[in-house]
Amino acid sequence: MTSTHVTAADISRLAGVTRATVSNWRRRHADFPAPAGGTDTSPAYDLDEVREWLSARGQLPGSSPADELRIVLRASPDAALVLAELVPSLARADAKWLTELYEMPEAALVDELASRIGASAALDADVKSLRALTHCVAEDGGRATVEVFREVLVPDTAGAYATPQPVAELMANLASDYPECVFDPACGTGGLLSAAVGRGANRLYGQDAIDVQATLTDVRLKVEAVANAAVAFGDSLRADAFPDTRVDTVLCNPPFGVRDWGHDDLAYDPRWVYGLPPRSESELAWVQHCLAHLEPGGLAVVLMPPGAAERPSGRRVRAELIRQGALRAVIGLPPGAAPPLHLSLHIWVLTCPDEALATGKSVLFVDASSGSVSDQRIVELWRDFDEAEDRFEAVPDVAQRLSIVDLLDATVDVTPARRVHIRTAISPNEQAELAEELRKRLGRACDELAQLASTPTIDSKQPSDTPMTTVWSVSEGEPMTWRTATVADLLRGGALALHRATPTHRTGSTRNADVASNDVAILTLSDLRGEPRPSGSLRDKPVEPIRIERGDVIMPETLQGLKSVPARVAGEDDTGKLLGAHLFLLRPDPERLDSWFLAGFLSADENTHRATTGSSIVRLDVKRLRVPLMPPERQLDYGRAFRHLHAIWRAAALANELAAETARQWTTGLTSGALLPPEDQP
Structure with a gap:
């Protein structure tokens, strides 16, 4: 039986401590397991020996099946793809059989897999890996197991990131109510296609330039039980695997900032209906690639970097997309919604113009960069605009409809934050009343916060939803510690x-x-x-x-x-x-x-x-x-304290929001001439 090796980083994750703590254990404890492989600078240790050592010292917390699978996959990355291809069959298997399989002896486990699901490749896999895989599928399901493989096999690299699930769902919801046929030309590990399945898509196409990602997408769709799916490996721009395929919906999170995307080789490509994308504008090449795969009237929803909305080099292509009615909406997301986390990314909603339908005469802009606009509200705004753009009513500081004429200026800047914040003038009296009402609300919110933030008290005889009556106390000497249990x-x-x-x-x-x-x-x-x-x-x-x-x-x-x-x-x-x-x-x-x-x-x-x-x-x-193990009466003390702190947090959040809005309204009044500053004040 082969042993599984783990690194210091794996041990830190296994024990729930920092890597520095693992280094201290190695130096201070002579009985710490000796290296079983690796190098002098990056030694590897036998997993069973490490477990035994941690368990003897009470440092081995209860690990989840997903943790176990991560450890064995990191120890044997070359065999990971073989294991990944077993996930769909295991996910469809009976739960009782999976439990029995996990508890079988080594030889019986391998034979049972090979005979029951035709997994001949499993014969060459490490038995510990097979057991960990079976346990993870049985406990957490196929989808969560595929995510573990993604974490291990596809670490984030510059310009290529997984699409976070909330963003993937938002993009799928923007596409349509029932997207039957969906294509993702840069599918990664299949997050967008999986979101489309959740919306009812049943015919899927995907392509990715990284073979591991394409394989995991194929595995994910099989786990989702999609019978009609085709996933190809290759560069979509240079070697389109589906050149004649036209679909209802395209969802895409393309790689950002790639200069070597094929500008010279593809200069006369028929996909550039809206103009040859500049060498520095690979994202505009992806946009046109998506449009080329749409049926007339179909929708493409593309995640874009903010620079694509304003860079001078892409002005002509943006202008043509607007002029021909292809660009329908631009939505600004809050920073951190998707990698790169420091950028406020945009979602572009585009359509393949249909000669039989009237071409759109305007573009919708939604600025959700503040984080105060919910995904559901974004979808509602888009649907209201798409159904009747002439009757769409602007939402101050959130959504604005601008005509094609208004957008075709010298810059053709389609940044939502610059197109949405167009304030409608109101009378000085209305401005003064609004500002004064906000000031009064802020005063009341500050009074409530001050009252909550005064010396908090606790009454151990009352339930946790009653007012407090006694003073907090301080732990003497060392901080309090407790015996704990996991969830x-x-x-x-x-x-x-x-x-x-x-x-x-x-x-x-x-x-x-x-x-x-x-x-x-x-x-x-x-x-x-x-x-x-x-x-x-x-x-x-x-x-x-x-x-x-x-x-x-x-x-x-x-x-x-x-x-x-x-x-x-x-x-x-x-x-x-x-x-x-x-x-x-x-x-x-x-x-x-x-x-x-x-x-x-x-x-x-x-x-x-x-x-x-x-x-x-x-x-x-x-x-x-x-969770600490405490008697119920002591839990009530902590419960009241946490409830009180939560009330402080809510009051502070409200006061902060009102303070910002009050200052903004008074500033608007001063700069618009509606309000005048007080005279002769120190």
């Missing part, structure tokens, strides 16, 4: 129940029929990032219905753009609503766990930092989070 331990012990709402196809969902109305509100990931009431709808985001109950603790699955991990305790406004996709719902046994106590400790920075995985798509492994 996985609490789930096994029945103290918690874990629920997730998985997206469903718009048709074919049997459980959605149990919901009385498609107008039932859904708590979405966007809602969790802020503090509004649930805003989603089954009509826009079909999910398997899970009713939220008072006291449920809700956390996000993906953490893109979040500085800290929110944990929302469901209140009256949330009760009876549905849990949205990509959220975890933890339902505590009220006799054993206080909801606010649970939420406070689960969302602690140190706790969540150790339970995250991924780079471009950062995910929370909620089962690895740890």
